[in-house]
Amino acid sequence: MLLEKDMAISNNFEVVKGSAASPAAVELRLPDVGRALRNFVISREAGEFLSGALAGAMTKAVLAPLETIRTRMIVGVGSKQIAGSFLQIIEEHGWQGLWAGNTINMVRIIPTQAIELGTFEYVKRVVSSAQEKWKDQGNRKLQVGNLMVDLSFSWISPIAVGGAAAGIVSTLTCHPLEVIKDRLTVNREIYPSISLAFRKICKDDGVGGLYAGIFPTLVGMLPYSTCYYFMYETVKSSYCQSKKKKNLNRAELLVIGAVSGFTASTISFPLEVARKRLMIGKMHGKCPPNMAAALAEVIQEEGLLGLYRGWGASCLKVMPSSGITWMFYEAWKEVLLMDKFKQ
Structure with a gap:
């Protein structure tokens, strides 16, 4: 049949x-x-992901010494002066000490920058596209009593949303590498290598030890990441319009990136101090129970200025790091995307 x-x-x-x-x-x-794999490899997202990874790796290779000095000053190890900390590291550990923890730093920064920049670009496009679709459908509104609510969400900044999402996703994914990197930087005797540091943290504190300070990190990351990306995109767009340019040269990208990093770091720096205290606290036999307690501890011991201890070193690290990262990122996008995806 x-x-x-x-x-x-x-x-x-x-x-x-x-x-x-x-x-x-x-x-x-x-x-x-x-x-599916071939389609992803030639996609815009893959190009942005790889551009972020390469930019992060190249930037960290150049600026590792400043990261080492910054971390030691924030957690209160050694000299309180940048020059003094620099000389102390060389005296105790030689020139190699300036790159303490750099291997884990590279392992950390490559996925972090790839995920962060890739997430930012993707979420920004998705939010912008959603706003355009709502606009094309006639700007739907919801009436609540005498109040009309615009459901197009035009008041939401795609850049700010993308920046916040980038910080959250990259932090949740790569936080354990940040914890290990800080332990290697601060105490090489107890944590001589990545593998030993990983095993010791898991043995002493359990898997949760790899996420020590995750809450203050997320709280601190939100204002930093949101401000950082918003500043960069806004300043870049305004500068292009004022100069009637479509593309900026490397020096201009370097300066705009540096200004964005400086502004975001200054706003969120006290939260960074609290985060480092929580992550490193157990090494000194005392660990604040939460971020508020960590902030209170700093104020009690060093006053309000203690909340900005290491700020100068942080700016010396963040400004060139931000500028160089954006410079390399935009350059790699030009190479990898080859103008296939123009905004």
Whole structure:
């Protein structure tokens, strides 16, 4: 008997309906992984992801000594002066000491920058696209009493949302590497290598030890990341309009990136101090129970100025780091995307 087939096809399987006497047959189709991978490799997201990874790696290779000095000053190890800390590290550990923890720093920064910049670009486009679709549908509004609420969400900044999302996603993904990096930087005797540091943290504090300080990190990351990306995109756009330019040269990108990093770091720096205290506290035998307690402890011991201890070293690190990262990132995007995706 001939069967009348009614095909219902999805991406992964096919259902074939037969007569009452014949049960339905389900044919499983495996996804074309190779094709999906090829499509991703040539996609805009992959180019941005790789550009962020390369930019982060190149920046950290150049600025590792400033990161080492900054971390020691924030957590109160050694000299309180930049020059004094620099000389102390060389005296105790040699020139190699300036790159203490740099291996884990590189392992950390490559996925962090890739995820952060890739997430920022993607979320910014998604929010902008959603706003445009709502606008095309006639700016729908919701009436609540005498109040009309615009559901187009035009008041929301795609840049700010993208910046916040970038900070949250990258932090949740890469925070354990940040914890290990700080332990290696501050105390090489107890934590001589990445693998030993990982095992010791898990043994002493459990897996949760790898996420020490995650809450203050997220709280501090939100204002920093949001302000950082908003400042960069806004200043860059305004400068391009004033100079009637479509693209900026490397020096201009360097300066705009540095200004963005300086502004964001200054606003969120007290939260950074509290975060470092929580992450390193157990090494000194005392760990504040929460971020508020860490801030109170700093104020009690060093006054309000203690909340900005290490700020100068931080700016010396953040400003060139931000500027160089954006300079390399925009350069790599030009190479990898080759003008295939123009905004």
